[in-house]
Amino acid sequence: MYKKVLIANRGEIAVRIIRACKELGIKTVAVFSDADKNSLHVNLADEAYNIGKPLPSESYLIGDRILDVAKKAKCDAVHPGYGFLSENAEFAENCIKKKIDFIGPSAESIRLMGDKITSREIAKAAKVPLVPGTDGEVKDSEALDIAKKIGFPLMIKATAGGGGKGMRLVHKESEFENSLQMAKSEARSAFNNDAVFIERFVQEPRHIEIQVLGDKKGNVVHLFERECSIQRRHQKVVEEAPSPGVSEKTRKKMGEIAVNLAKKVSYYGAGTVEFIMDQKENFYFLEMNTRVQVEHPITEMITGIDIVKEMIKVSYGSPLSFKQSDISIKGHAIECRICAEDPDNNFLPTPGTVVYVKSPQGPGVRDDSSLFNGYEVTTFYDPMLSKLIVWSEDRENAIRRMSRALSEYIVLGVKTNLGFLVRLMDDKDFNSGKLDTGFIEKHKKLLKIPSANQDVASIASIIMVHAGTGIKNLERDPRFTPWKYIARRASVSRNSMF
Amino acid sequence: MKYSLKIGKKIISFILIEEEDFYKIELDEKEYKAELIKIDSNLYSLIIDGLTYTLALSKEGKKIELFFKGDLFAFEIPSQRDKGALENLSGIDKISAPMPGRVVKLLKKIGEEVLDGDGVIVVEAMKMESELKTNIDGKITEINVKEGDTVDLGAPLLTIESQDKKEE
Numbered sequence: 001m002y003k004k005v006l007i008a009n010r011g012e013i014a015v016r017i018i019r020a021c022k023e024l025g026i027k028t029v030a031v032f033s034d035a036d037k038n039s040l041h042v043n044l045a046d047e048a049y050n051i052g053k054p055l056p057s058e059s060y061l062i063g064d065r066i067l068d069v070a071k072k073a074k075c076d077a078v079h080p081g082y083g084f085l086s087e088n089a090e091f092a093e094n095c096i097k098k099k100i101d102f103i104g105p106s107a108e109s110i111r112l113m114g115d116k117i118t119s120r121e122i123a124k125a126a127k128v129p130l131v132p133g134t135d136g137e138v139k140d141s142e143a144l145d146i147a148k149k150i151g152f153p154l155m156i157k158a159t160a161g162g163g164g165k166g167m168r169l170v171h172k173e174s175e176f177e178n179s180l181q182m183a184k185s186e187a188r189s190a191f192n193n194d195a196v197f198i199e200r201f202v203q204e205p206r207h208i209e210i211q212v213l214g215d216k217k218g219n220v221v222h223l224f225e226r227e228c229s230i231q232r233r234h235q236k237v238v239e240e241a242p243s244p245g246v247s248e249k250t251r252k253k254m255g256e257i258a259v260n261l262a263k264k265v266s267y268y269g270a271g272t273v274e275f276i277m278d279q280k281e282n283f284y285f286l287e288m289n290t291r292v293q294v295e296h297p298i299t300e301m302i303t304g305i306d307i308v309k310e311m312i313k314v315s316y317g318s319p320l321s322f323k324q325s326d327i328s329i330k331g332h333a334i335e336c337r338i339c340a341e342d343p344d345n346n347f348l349p350t351p352g353t354v355v356y357v358k359s360p361q362g363p364g365v366r367d368d369s370s371l372f373n374g375y376e377v378t379t380f381y382d383p384m385l386s387k388l389i390v391w392s393e394d395r396e397n398a399i400r401r402m403s404r405a406l407s408e409y410i411v412l413g414v415k416t417n418l419g420f421l422v423r424l425m426d427d428k429d430f431n432s433g434k435l436d437t438g439f440i441e442k443h444k445k446l447l448k449i450p451s452a453n454q455d456v457a458s459i460a461s462i463i464m465v466h467a468g469t470g471i472k473n474l475e476r477d478p479r480f481t482p483w484k485y486i487a488r489r490a491s492v493s494r495n496s497m498f
Numbered sequence: 499m500k501y502s503l504k505i506g507k508k509i510i511s512f513i514l515i516e517e518e519d520f521y522k523i524e525l526d527e528k529e530y531k532a533e534l535i536k537i538d539s540n541l542y543s544l545i546i547d548g549l550t551y552t553l554a555l556s557k558e559g560k561k562i563e564l565f566f567k568g569d570l571f572a573f574e575i576p577s578q579r580d581k582g583a584l585e586n587l588s589g590i591d592k593i594s595a596p597m598p599g600r601v602v603k604l605l606k607k608i609g610e611e612v613l614d615g616d617g618v619i620v621v622e623a624m625k626m627e628s629e630l631k632t633n634i635d636g637k638i639t640e641i642n643v644k645e646g647d648t649v650d651l652g653a654p655l656l657t658i659e660s661q662d663k664k665e666e
Contacts, residue, residue, distance in 0.1 A: 165625055182620070182627060185602065190625045233626070348596050349624050351651075355556050355563075356540040379598050379623050412540055412554040412565045419568030449569045454505070456551055457571040459523055460544045461562045462501050462512045463534040464555065465575060466521070473536040 002026050002077045006070040009081030012370040014041035017079045020308035029073045033059035040370045054380045060084045063091040077101035086291035087114045103315040105269045105290050112265050113288040116159050123285045126264045131284040133199025153201040158187035164234030165190040204436040205276040210258035211299045214268040215314040221324045222255040223299045229435040232347045239295040240334045241302050244433030250281045270311045301333035301391040332398040333391045336421045340383040343420040343447040349383040355413035360405035364391045504576040591634045591658040595649040599623030606638050636660035
């Protein structure tokens with residue numbers, strides 16, 4: 001097995017990978033920008049090195065600098081996580097040139113599947129169903145004619161895109177030109193490439209994706225689907241596995257198609273084949289992500305397979321230790337992405353300092369987080385703070401467990417989407433499982449803070465204003481017996497303190 | 499005692515009476531019996547009419563930030579000037595930067611007429627572009643930035659004044 005691995009990432013995913021390495025007995029090397037000096041991943045790794053300024057383009061995206069660190073620290077592999085260099089074929093190649101393993105697929109697979117247009121061609125050849133659209137980049141001059149042919153509503157997407165950036169939904173012809181320019185401008189600043197393509201927009205679509213895992217001996221298996229339909233800004237917020245909208249028949253078909261596609265490009269490592277599916281279970285290929293996904297934990301929960309450890313093992317050259325027939329779905333898992341953003345203000349990010357944080361605990365709860373008291377949310381990086389994951393025997397119980405876990409989560413200092421998630425878990429339509437990617441748009445009420453909650457908050461604040469530092473303090477107030485103190489503290493904190 | 503608190507653009511008024519073991523609070527013509535107890539650094543237990551709530555809060559100067567049921571509430575003890583300014587707010591929409599970022603595009607010119615809901619400026623932060631919209635019908639009367647400018651949180655971007663306002 002590898003002796004030392006460099007983690008070319010930050011935040012919760014860096015922490016996740018460090019944990020997997022530690023469990024495999026591998027030493028870890030973290031890299032960090034000036035903004036991340038005090039981060040959890042820096043703390044947890046065996047070694048940590050500064051690689052530059054806060055802007056990703058001046059630190060986490062500089063592959064050569066990261067490889068220099070890997071070389072100097074005598075690492076035998078690099079795990080790129082997601083985002084940053086994870087789908088950069090050139091970086092994967094440079095790793096190999098320096099005799100350092102890239103924990104992920106081959107540079108060739110990344111190149112083929114990473115480009116949305118090439119991947120579409122490969123998918124077409126592999127008989128994967130496709131959404132009608134342009135086969136390549138569209139020029140500004142011909143864009144409107146093509147758009148009219150495909151029909152509205154349609155999507156404009158950056159060919160180099162991902163994570164919802166450089167993507168625009170256009171409802172009608174009159175909005176087209178404006179949206180085209182916005183998508184291009186966003187693509188230019190995010191990917192330094194403003195090429196876009198156009199495709200038909202499937203109505204009320206669900207986002208369903210299949211997790212695949214392959215080894216270097218040519219074995220590929222799938223780990224079933226994830227439903228990621230609860231989205232804002234075309235980015236996922238809540239994911240679950242299995243999907244409440246996928247029948248056993250569709251599941252089998254989708255899984256086989258995904259495995260075939262992966263085999264077509266001699267895929268190894270973890271990958272995800274994304275589909276959109278209409279309410280009648282017609283599904284179309286969206287793209288393949290050639291890296292570990294943010295939402296991989298829910299698949300781990302229902303299959304019992306540690307995806308990050310498997311990635312490391314197959315990268316080292318070990319064969320998969322299981323066959324397709326060994327894997328089955330057990331129970332139901334849900335993930336909520338806790339983000340520093342304001343649901344009631346277009347989900348705009350809310351930078352600031354986390355003053356106080358308390359994570360939920362108890363049965364079936366997993367919190368993949370990089371939060372701590374004093375954590376700084378900057379505008380340099382993604383606003384995701386943590387991923388709360390629960391498992392239970394079925395969907396209904398998993399939702400109830402998520403609701404319970406969310407009610408224990410406290411983040412003071414920056415606005416988060418926690419309140420929205422709390423309300424979502426109670427929503428009748430969410431509970432019924434009839435989901436589509438427009439769910440949040442159709443349930444705007446969930447974005448608003450109930451006025452009763454504001455009354456409670458107001459009452460607490462007014463007492464604070466009145467009493468100031470003279471507020472009753474359980475630790476000091478003689479009117480409270482130690483018994484009362486312990487009981488109150490335990491009931492509130494729900495942390496086992498004994 | 500009479501108190502007021504500012505939350506967003508709204509001012510709410512309370513009456514608080516200190517009793518032996520609790521506070522009697524009047525808000526919106528309703529009366530509550532409340533007790534607030536500090537548990538741990540930022541953690542508090544609140545009891546209102548027998549119902550218990552857990553919340554986290556921090557107080558700094560005139561500002562109180564409070565976390566309850568997943569949401570963050572920012573209260574401020576209002577000054578006299580605040581109260582005056584708030585009452586005059588109708589008819590003017592001062593758009594400011596919702597977060598630190600960069601001005602990508604100005605969608606309107608000085609003097610141009612806009613309708614409630616129109617996008618007026620595109621700003622970018624965290625690699626995401628967002629169009630900021632006005633919430634009144636009116637005319638652009640002031641533009642404080644140009645395309646490409648880097649702006650801090652709360653920096654004034656542009657001002658829209660309603661026609662009615664001008665006639666007054």
